[in-house]
Amino acid sequence: MRETSTPAAIKKLMLTSPWFLLIFLVIPFYIVVGIKLHLHVSGDLLLANNACFLLLVAVRLIWYALRLGRDIRYGADYRPPRNLDTLVRPIETKPELAAAGYRFDAQGSYGEKRDLGFPGTTLLYAGLLLLLFFGTYDYLREYSIMVRTGVGEPMPLDGKGLAGQFEAGGLAATSSLPQLQVKSQILPNAQWPQGATEIALIDKDHKELATGTIAPGKPFRYGGLDFHMIRFIFDTLIVIREGKSIVYESFVKLLPLPVKKGEFSYFGGLANKDSGAVKGGAWLNPEKRSVLVEATLDGKKLVDTQLELWGENKKVQGKYLASLEGIAQWSEIRVARGRHRSMLMIGAALALLGVVMRLVFRPKRVWLNERSATRDN
Amino acid sequence: MKQLCLHKLHYLLLPVLLMAMTGCGANSSALNGANGGSGSVTAKLVIGKGAAAKAVANALPAGIASLQFTVTGSDANGNAIPVVRNTITTTDSNGQGTVTGIYPGQVTVAVKALAANNTVVYEGFAINVTVAAGPTPANAGTIVLSAPLTKPQDANCVACHETTLDVNGQNLVADFKQSGHYMNLSWTANPRSDNGVVTTGAGCAGCHGPSHNDVNPATSGRCYECHGGNFYPSHLGNAVAIQNNNCNNCHQPHNTTQFVQGTCVACHAVGQDATASGSFVDDNSGVRAITAEFSKRSHHITGGSPKDEQCAVCHLEGKVVNGIVMVDSAYHMKGAAIYLRNADTDAAFVWSGTEHTNMDNFCFSCHDSNGATSAGIAAIMTGKNFGGPFSPTNPFADTLTNGYDQVARAGVVDVKTAFTTSNASHHAVSGQRYKYRFSTAANALVWFNRDPAHRTMPAASEIAEGHTDLDGNAIDAAADFGETMTGDYSLGGQLTPLTTPKNGTTGSNFTAKGEGESTLYEAEKFVGTYVPLGASNTVADNSTLHCGDCHTVGQWKAGSTTNADGSATTVAIGAHGSANEYLLRNSLGTDALHNNLTYVCFNCHKAGLAAGNWFAAPTLGFGVLHPVQNKNQVMGYATAHAISAFHIQCLADSANNIGATDRLSKSWEGDKTTLDYAPAVVGGAALPAGGSDANYGNITGIACTNCHNSGLRSSFGGIHGGDNTYTDGLGRTQKSYRFMPGMGNYRYAPPGGWDGKDVSNPKFVTVAGNAAGIAGGKPMGGCYTNGAVDTNPGYSSCNHHGTSTTPVYGGGTTGVGNGDGTNGAGDTSKTSATWEPTVREATAGNALVTRPLKY
Secondary structure, three states: OOOOOHHHHHHHHHHOOOOHHHHHHHHHHHHHHHHHOOOOOOHHHHHHHHHHHHHHHHHHHHHHHHHOOOOOOOOOOOOOOOOOOOOOOOOOHHHHHHHOOEEEOOOOOEEEEOOOHHHHHHHHHHHHHHHHHHHHHHHHOOEEEEEEEOEOOOEOOOOOOOOOOEEEOOOOOHHHOOEEEEEEEEOOOOOOOOOEEEEEEEOOOOOEEEEEEEEOOEOEEEOOEEEEEEEEEEEEEEEEEEOOEEEEEEEEEEEEEEEEEOOEEEEEEOOOOOOOOEEEEEEEEOOOOEEEEEEEEOOEEEEEEEEEOOOOOEEEEOOEEEEEEEEEEEEEEEEEEOOOHHHHHHHHHHHHHHHHHHHHOOOEEEEOOOOOHHHHO | OHHHOHHHOOOEEEEEEEEEOOHHHOOHHHHHOOOOOOOEEEEEEEEOOOOOOOOEOOEOOOOOOEEEEEEEEEOOOOOEOOOEEEEEOOOOOOOOOEOOOOOOEEEEEEEEEEOOOOOEEEEEEEEEEEEOOOOOEEEEEEEEEEOOOOOHHHHHHHHHOOOOEOOOOOEHHHHHHOOHHHHOOOOOOOOEEEOOEEEOOOOHHHHHOOOOOOOOHHHHOHHHHHHOOOOOHHHHOOHHHHHOOOHHHHEOOOOOOOEOOOHHHHHOOOOEOOOOOOOOOOOOOOEOOOHHHHHOOEEOOOOOOOOHHHHHHHEOOEEEEOOEEEEOOOOOOOOOOEEEEOOOOOOEEEEOOOOHHHHHHHHHHHOOOOOOOOHHHHHHHOOOEOOOEOEOOEOOOOOOOOOOOOOEEOOOOOHHHHOOOOOOEEOOOOOOOOOOOEOOHHHHHHHHHHOOOOOOOOOHHHEOOOOEOOOOOEOOHHHHOOOEOOOOOOOOOEOOOOOOOOOOOOOOOEOOOOOEEOOOOOOOOEOOOOOOOOOOOOOOOOOOOOHHHHEHHHHOOOOOOEOOOOOEOOOOOOOOEEOOHHHEOOOOOOOOOOOOOOOOHHHHEOOOOOOOOHHHOOOOOHHHHOOEOOOOOEOOOOOOOOOOOOOHHHHOOOOOOOOHHHHHHOOOOOOOOOOOOOOHHHOOOOOOOOOOOOOOOEOOOOHHHHOOOOOOOOOOOOOOEEOOEEEOOOOOEEEOHHHOOOOOOOOOEOOOOOOOOOOOOHHHEOOOOOOOOOOOOOEOOEOOOOOOOOOOOOOEOOOOOOOOOOOOOOOOOOOEOOOOOOOOOOEOOOOOOOOOOOOHHHHOOOOOEEOOOOO
């Protein structure tokens, strides 16, 4: 075998070596292990890894693509045989090989027959390129936010002033996102068993860009953004007084009950760090805007009564006055930028097809070494 | 033309006719009310002088052979009801006749008195008569019959359209024949020609042409061909109304003395300029364009566009007749004033712009414990639901919420009770909170000597000393103002050189001051330039206020009040809607959303941090009211408000955030650590680049309410006043004086109680030597939150200081000395590095300027 020079080795490493690609699995492996071990791992590290991987794949794709039309694709230097089996054939062998489809280099000492494995490798890199490009692009453009908002003014989605989950990639361009406005909230009915929310998307000039109705499992898509309604959540302002002393005053957050309690479909506990010994619960009937309040103080009943926001919202029980002073209804909405799923799927398919072709169709290559028969004998 | 001179008519009673109707053309059995689906109408017919007609039994008046009744109209859905036409030729023994077969709905009754030869001798109309099912007849009132006016070029039109309904669902001819467009025969100018046929002046053909040539003359510009040079002055400047052919936005086209349905909101969608010059201005020189104001950030009437009924809830200019809101000419355009409805009695509150007490009482009549209880409002609104059911505490029948905090209230906020003058806290709207601007003669002298060139030594009558307080109790100057103000009531001089960066974590750059007691006015804690509504003096302890001092009703007109800096307001806002939240003014006088530099609070209370280098301007900014030492701690007692350990986080506001979750949890300004604040009084300063600390807002978005909401953690309106009790950070029961505590988790523990003199419990008194420079025997207290890991049950989120019943000195001595400046420039004091209860007030050793609860 001929000696391999350093540049050639680097070229081989960069352009053709399948083992070099394994280096790009190190960081993903570290990330996975880090997450499993609850270590702080940076997504940027993975991004950098994938960007480098993408670059390398792009170079290799170009390298392979340029050779697709050539007679000599692999070249004599590409994986030359480690062990030579010498076959003594007459000089006529070369024409026979040519007739069989082999093409030889200028020296005539190396030939190869076109195989589907080489396009398979090209397809593999094309698929990887698609996967990495759109994966990286989607990561940089990643945008996901969870908002709780009610009917009212539009809410900016740029993350400023927003609590809760918010994730945005470096190219998310959050400042150009529309504002989200809840126009109305539809409590569960025959058409919308889990309720629905009518939303509008508002631009910076307060113009309405689009409107739609979202419900659990029925998202609305606009401008590459998916708007998912998760559920309704309520806050009820409950106050219990004993004369001038405020025994309890808090917004109680109410979440959907898995099973209704009579007419009530939402529940929240009264106890919190500020409530002292006041404990109990509140059940809400959102249609009637009525709340059943059961409160105890040091284990003894404070109040156990039903209040209606726009009806009998104050009741005296013993020395306590219970009142329902406010209800807020929030639509919990997740907004996320969709990924290029189709491109990712195409990339994966191409890569898989390429791998299969590479494995099924092996290279057919010959190295010819002319020797005289006399000497050999 | 005698027969046309209605003013000369004298009325003779003609038969009182009972027109009974039965639903769906049923028979007259409905007269006795047996059929629940039918109704009836009564009307009295009168004719003019000279008719010589009188009510008689069993006959019609002489000269009248028959009376023809034509009933047209629309039902509750706006659909036309069948036309009923009937003729009677005689009356019964009571002089009454009967017409049957009328459908329920909103009807027009057209009456023609016919002679024997069937010529019309008199005619008259009743419009908008509401006929309801049931035995009780609707009263159509008096129908005046007068001799008919015939306009030849319109005769054919009238004949064909006799039962046509107008845009308001009433009889078109009945409308039209009462209009000057029909009655004015003398107008012959502006003829129009259609296909060679010339018609003159107004009238059916005069506007539409003889053959339906112009279906909508209002939009095609016919109105202006006659009226173009003769608009009322109130229309001259109204570009929208005039230029866009929008006459029929307001005017019923066939009877221009009437307004189209939707009168209030339609007509007041555009401004009306009442000045002779006709220059349209958007303020109360005329009437502002009101309707659009209800779509501002905060506004009365929520959850939808305003309805006429909702206008009439507040305004007596509107009344309900037969279920429809009509202009009440007794009030509408009656002089320059408007007439507001007492929501409990329906009496009028006259408001011409200066009757601020009237305006207060008008607001209170609804914003009290029982809401709007008047019979008039009930008549207008009962059964209405514009987002919520009508009730006295939901008089607009709306959603009782707003677009920014998005919490639906149970009812109107009861501010009248909050303003009760016996409450522990109240702003001085229902009465003074304090009686004097000056405490003692000695303190008044100190105040005078600070600026003798511009001040006048207060008269003895202005000084509390020697007088009685608001309860009539004698003021004991020695006890109530035991420690005479020394003039050291503000931050002391600046240390040089500055050794601590302004965003540093330790040290003070100001020297401490001595103790003293004074009024807020003496201590110059009030904005020196703001003049409350109706007052001649600048705001002080003894001022009385009005709703309009804080809310935008005070800015009903440009120049109606002053800004914090004393300049006249330049923007008209009013009580309908505001770009700010909660219909609040801001301290700049603009119609814009406030922020922690421009809260309405800063109209009266000095606040804000000095722009740029606040260290170099100790007399400016938030530090004047709540002196800030650095980003973490305040200097201590050097304030009239004995707030200590005041954190910048406490200033975090979240106005402009949408929804309660975001308003309480994150400030819109990001991170406020550089402290570049400008006092509101020097308005115009740009917002700091940094912003306020995140995660310490409250649902109102107003930083002040973190501490001041009269003991209410989550409920709205405590800043008006309150009389609650709370358990302070040292476990004591306190009354909610000074509007404390607020919507934050802070449980303010007043050192030595609210009079600052209680040192009876050694547990709450400093021990000499527990820290350098701290004297013993000082009462301790300060701000507490409900726990270092407080989960924020209320609509605020501060959890900085944990609860402890054991007073702890706010340690962390990272500097040199005790911060009182006596140790030179390196005296950088101490700071709190841990989340301890903030009991630094008494221990800081700085000046105390406090005041009694009554004077």
